[in-house]
Amino acid sequence: MKMPGGRSGILSLSIKDKAALYAAYMPFIGNGGLFVPTEKAYQLGEEIFLLLSIMDEPEKIPVAGRVVWITPRGAQGNRSAGIGVQFSDQDDTARRTIENHLAGSLQSDRPTHTM
Numbered sequence: 001m002k003m004p005g006g007r008s009g010i011l012s013l014s015i016k017d018k019a020a021l022y023a024a025y026m027p028f029i030g031n032g033g034l035f036v037p038t039e040k041a042y043q044l045g046e047e048i049f050l051l052l053s054i055m056d057e058p059e060k061i062p063v064a065g066r067v068v069w070i071t072p073r074g075a076q077g078n079r080s081a082g083i084g085v086q087f088s089d090q091d092d093t094a095r096r097t098i099e100n101h102l103a104g105s106l107q108s109d110r111p112t113h114t115m
Contacts, residue, residue: 009046011036011085014053018101021054025098029068029086032095037082042067048085052094054101061097064088 013036015021026033036050050063069084087094 010049010051011038012051012053016055018055021098021101025102026069026084026086027099029084031087031089031092032098033065033068033084033086034063034094034098035069035071035080035082035084037080039073039081042070042083044068044070048083050085050094054097057097061094063094064090 013024013034015024024035026035034050034052036048042048044067046067048065048067050065052061052063054061063085065085065087067083068086071079071082071084073081075081
């Protein structure tokens with residue numbers, strides 16, 4: 001898949017522990033989503049393909065999605081620059097896997113990368 005400007009829309013994200021997964025997950029978005037730290041500029045609505053490695057899962061999870069959140073460089077509160085990617089409704093493997101790993105902590109009030 002090619003993106004405007006000729007760049008590839010494939011991103012890789014590796015999440016090593018539960019705290020990092022909690023901080024990146026966006027359960028308030030329909031179908032779920034993840035915050036992906038990146039310095040590249042994206043547009044809202046842009047289609048993204050994500051290869052996701054979650055903790056000890058043996059396989060990378062391919063995720064199709066679109067950009068629904070942008071945190072620009074230099075955002076207030078020292079927030080990391082990046083994008084929020086909403087998972088497509090075609091496949092909920094990523095959302096199910098993430099929510100299984102986060103069972104019991106989704107109701108926490110700890111801050112995340114987005115809210």
